[in-house]
Amino acid sequence: MRKLVSSWMALMALALPLSIAPPSAAEAKPKVIYLVLWRGWEDASEGFKDGLDSAGIDYELIVRNAEGQKDRLAGFVAEAKALDVDLVATWGTSVATGMLGLHAGDANQLTVAPIPAVFMIVSQPIGSGLVADLSSSGRNFTGSLYLVSEQTQLTVLNSFGPVKRLAVVYNPLEANSTINVKRLTQLAKERQFELLARPVPLTVDGQPDGEQIIDTVESLAALGVDWFYQGPDSFMNKNGSIYVTAATAFGIPTFASTDRLVHEAGALLSVSNSYRAAGVVAAGKAAAILRDGVDPADIPITGPKEPSIVINIDSALALETYPPLSLLGLSKIVTAVPLE
Structure with a gap:
């Protein structure tokens, strides 16, 4: 009897580690x-x-x-x-x-x-x-x-030539858009250029009215602006093609704070992290x-190490707004259909 008990306890001792071992990587839940x-x-x-x-x-x-x-x-x-x-x-x-x-x-x-x-x-x-x-x-x-800072954006933008009048159409209901406009307003004072900022008119339901973008662009173009600016604005990004196309129709280039509008809508320039x-x-x-x-x-809040400058060369040629040679070597050049 003692021999049977001893044998049983020995077997249990050998089995115990298996019963409490942690699950293998294959068994771990995703x-x-x-x-x-x-x-x-x-x-x-x-x-x-x-x-x-x-x-x-x-x-x-x-x-x-x-x-x-x-x-x-x-x-x-x-x-x-x-x-x-x-x-x-x-x-x-x-x-x-x-x-x-x-x-x-x-x-x-x-x-x-x-x-x-x-x-x-x-x-x-x-x-x-x-x-x-x-x-x-x-x-x-x-x-x-x-996002790349507005200061860096404007520095690159001015390499095309001094910007005296910068226009921006934005959604007044988005906090990031109004913050961006406030920063541009301060920089306009510091850098001595004129910022013409216009909110997108709202519908009777209190929402931004995309059908008013073209008219807003036309009213700003009539004031002789040098560039249109597209900021970090979800509504305007969604309607980016309308915005850029309208600006281009009046012979005015568009700067975009994200490169998507350069690739997809024909904005001339962006300085951003993708x-x-x-x-x-x-x-x-x-x-x-x-x-x-x-x-x-x-964990600090950080972004990609190097921002990218993207230039749509077809837009530059069409609008006769040419990047300096010093910028071309630092930029990704795309056409109406982006180059691979």
């Missing part, structure tokens, strides 16, 4: 990432996914699209918490502030905290009130930058959180 978009899947989303794939993370991606409706965000916050996801990723200023909250907001504001999060395509993280300092959010999230690059940077920060266990508050 990390669940909850990605909320403002206006659908695009280059930043693709860059984010590619960055996650390159990081070798086993993940499940849940995608939600607000379709430009802020009132959907509270439901997304509730769903992310109910699903107990591992990380929330947000696209755009409205989604970030609506789901991550403001740094000086009410203690009871609705956020996804304590779920860790990363944001991307937020044009003004400080100006929008999302964070107080880019070195740390001080909270449960970090993010990537994509959406895709910003998405890849955000994915790297997500990997540091999910794979390496880094606290989001310890």
Whole structure:
């Protein structure tokens, strides 16, 4: 009997480590990432996914699209918490502030905290009130930058020749747009040029009226502006082709704060970080959180290392607005159909 008991205990001792061993990598559950978009899947989303794939993370991606409706965000916050996801990723200023909250907001504001999060395509993280300092959010999230400063944009723009009158048409309902216009207004005083900023007229329902863009451009063109400026404005980006085409019809070039309008709409110049690059940077920060266990508050908010200058040479030739030779060597040159 003793021999049987001893044998049984020996077998149990051998089996015990197997019963408490942690699951292998193959058995581990994938990390669940909850990605909320403002206006659908695009280059930043693709860059984010590619960055996650390159990081070798086993993940499940849940995608939600607000379709430009802020009132959907509270439901997304509730769903992310109910699903107990591992990380929330947000696209755009409205989604970030609506789901991550403001740094000086009410203690009871609705956020996804304590779920860790990363944001991307937020044009003004400080100006929008999302964070107080880019070195740390001080909270449960970090993010990537994509905009190049207005000072740098204007420096490159003026290399084509002194800009005396700069026109911008913007959506007055978007915080990032109004912040951008305020910065341009200050720079106009410092650099001694005239800024002609016009909000898009609103419909009777209080929404920006895309049908009024052409008339607004025409009224500004009549004032003899040198360039039109396209800022970080979701509504105007969506209507970018209308904006650029109208400006071009009056013989006036357009500067864009994102390169998409140079590629797709014929804007002459952009100085920016591509959406895709910003998405890849955000994915790297997500990997540091999910794979390496880094606290989001310890990850600075940064962007791609080098911005890109993109020139549509067909637009330059058509408008007889030529880039200096010194700029050509630093720029990506595209045509009406982008060169590969």
